[in-house]
Amino acid sequence: MPAPSTAVFRRFHEAWTSGDIPGVLSLADPEIVARPLHGLLFTRPEFRGHDGIVDWYHQMTDPWDRFEALVEDVEETATGARGLLHVVGYRDDEPFDARVGVVCEIRDGRIATLTARNVGDVEKEMRGG
Numbered sequence: 001m002p003a004p005s006t007a008v009f010r011r012f013h014e015a016w017t018s019g020d021i022p023g024v025l026s027l028a029d030p031e032i033v034a035r036p037l038h039g040l041l042f043t044r045p046e047f048r049g050h051d052g053i054v055d056w057y058h059q060m061t062d063p064w065d066r067f068e069a070l071v072e073d074v075e076e077t078a079t080g081a082r083g084l085l086h087v088v089g090y091r092d093d094e095p096f097d098a099r100v101g102v103v104c105e106i107r108d109g110r111i112a113t114l115t116a117r118n119v120g121d122v123e124k125e126m127r128g129g
Contacts, residue, residue, distance in 0.1 A: 005081035005106045006074045012104075012111055013069045013085065021057065025050050029110040036060075037100055037116035064089035072099070075126055080106035082122055 008027055015023030034047045034056055047056040061067040067089050074083030081104050088097040101122025105113040 005076050005104070006083075008106050008109060008111060009074045009081040009083055009102075009104055010071050013071050016057065017068045017070065019061070021054060024053060024057065027110055028053055029107060029112045032111055032114065034114040035116060037118070061089075064091055065093075066090040073126065077103070080104045080111070082126065084119060084123060084126070 072084040099119040
């Protein structure tokens with residue numbers, strides 16, 4: 001039986017933060033499609049498959065000495081999970097941070113789609129507004 005969607009969401013971001021690429025990929029469907037919020041910061045607006053996730057990981061984390069994707073809140077949805085992340089990149093111990101909303105479609109215990117969205121919109125949806 002697959003893990004609850006909220007557990008998959010949390011474990012994916014914990015693995016991302018710790019640099020555990022095999023752990024990230026074990027929680028990602030081989031055909032995953034990830035769409036970052038700030039596409040202009042990356043080489044493309046979406047990343048597909050495990051190779052795409054590895055590429056996205058490096059584009060997001062390599063510019064920093066340390067990078068964290070911390071789950072602030074997460075809830076189940078009809079098709080997976082949605083949550084709020086606090087992402088923090090550290091350079092010379094100086095933090096640069098942002099909050100991001102994330103919506104995931106999860107099938108068979110693996111993330112099939114991951115779409116980053118405006119944190120305020122996702123927060124409002126989670127609060128029933």
